[in-house]
Amino acid sequence: MQAAASVDYGYLRDMVFSLSQNVLDPSRDYLFDTRLTKILRNQSLSSLEELVQLLRIRKNPALERAIAEAMTINETSFFRDGRPFELLRTDLLPKLIEARRNTRALRFWSGACSTGQEAYSIAMLIREHFPLLASWNIRIEGTDICGEVVERAQAGTYHRIEMNRGLPARFVVRYFDHQGEDWTAKPELRQMCNFRQINLCGPSLPFHEKFDVIFLRNVMLYFSQETRRPLLANIHRLLAPDGLLFLGSSEQPADPSIWTPTLAGGTCHFKPKQPN
Ligand SMILES: C[S@@+](CC[C@H](N)C(=O)[O-])C[C@H]1O[C@@H](n2cnc3c(N)ncnc32)[C@H](O)[C@@H]1O
Numbered sequence: 001m002q003a004a005a006s007v008d009y010g011y012l013r014d015m016v017f018s019l020s021q022n023v024l025d026p027s028r029d030y031l032f033d034t035r036l037t038k039i040l041r042n043q044s045l046s047s048l049e050e051l052v053q054l055l056r057i058r059k060n061p062a063l064e065r066a067i068a069e070a071m072t073i074n075e076t077s078f079f080r081d082g083r084p085f086e087l088l089r090t091d092l093l094p095k096l097i098e099a100r101r102n103t104r105a106l107r108f109w110s111g112a113c114s115t116g117q118e119a120y121s122i123a124m125l126i127r128e129h130f131p132l133l134a135s136w137n138i139r140i141e142g143t144d145i146c147g148e149v150v151e152r153a154q155a156g157t158y159h160r161i162e163m164n165r166g167l168p169a170r171f172v173v174r175y176f177d178h179q180g181e182d183w184t185a186k187p188e189l190r191q192m193c194n195f196r197q198i199n200l201c202g203p204s205l206p207f208h209e210k211f212d213v214i215f216l217r218n219v220m221l222y223f224s225q226e227t228r229r230p231l232l233a234n235i236h237r238l239l240a241p242d243g244l245l246f247l248g249s250s251e252q253p254a255d256p257s258i259w260t261p262t263l264a265g266g267t268c269h270f271k272p273k274q275p276n
Pocket residue numbers: 020021022072073074075076077080111112113114115118143144145146149198199200201216217218219222248
């Protein structure tokens with residue numbers, strides 16, 4: 001697909017970068033044409049040229065944010081790249097549970113949760129394999145920059161096709177109620193999860209308590225090296241000293257001096273190194 005030559009895509013790319021830190025490659029400029037049609041319609045505009053003109057004339061933070069959100073890639077699925085979940089089940093969670101037996105609390109964060117499947121996968125893993133944790137204080141935070149996907153995560157409702165991607169049939173019937181082609185996570189899962197709209201690259205991350213496990217998967221690949229470094233430093237601060245970080249299979253922490261990688265179960269996870 002070809003992008004329209006008359007549109008100043010560079011202006012739109014720079015704007016998206018300044019708001020979400022997502023680096024968009026010029027070879028994919030055509031995505032602006034396909035993804036901004038709803039915004040054009042809502043603004044009663046007939047072309048991207050008009051949109052750029054409007055943005056140049058008058059600052060409109062809400063419209064700019066809507067554009068940045070519309071350009072996010074929200075691809076996800078239940079138990080995506082299954083190995084981190086399997087490793088948590090067989091090895092890492094039993095150890096964390098032992099380490100937290102006095103506080104009886106565990107905090108998880110799905111840091112770019114999209115429509116919520118990652119967070120609900122953690123919730124199902126816990127309910128299915130660690131019945132002991134039913135009496136513990138378990139919190140799963142799911143956050144994403146895109147308001148629309150956060151709303152979908154909060155609703156916890158998925159189409160049959162989304163359910164068929166990665167979710168074992170017994171989990172479907174045990175943890176979801178269905179109505180026609182849609183399935184909604186049962187309250188027992190929804191109560192464990194809390195979804196909010198948060199920009200990972202905003203001025204500060206609104207968390208005070210540390211997390212035991214952070215999933216920050218398949219989001220850093222959209223950021224520049226300069227963005228990844230301070231983000232990973234913030235993540236380091238938010239992780240318990242014996243906490244665990246999972247990145248996407250093609251992602252690495254920007255600063256290896258503060259992370260210890262461990263290869264296990266066919267996947268890599270990271271522990272925060274502590275200052276001497
Ligand atoms: C490809 S999805 C990954 C979803 C999930 N973590 C997974 O691996 O299946 C990437 C998500 O990152 C979100 N995202 C992109 N930039 C972000 C930012 N600056 N802050 C928070 N979330 C962001 C997007 O909205 C999108 O939902």
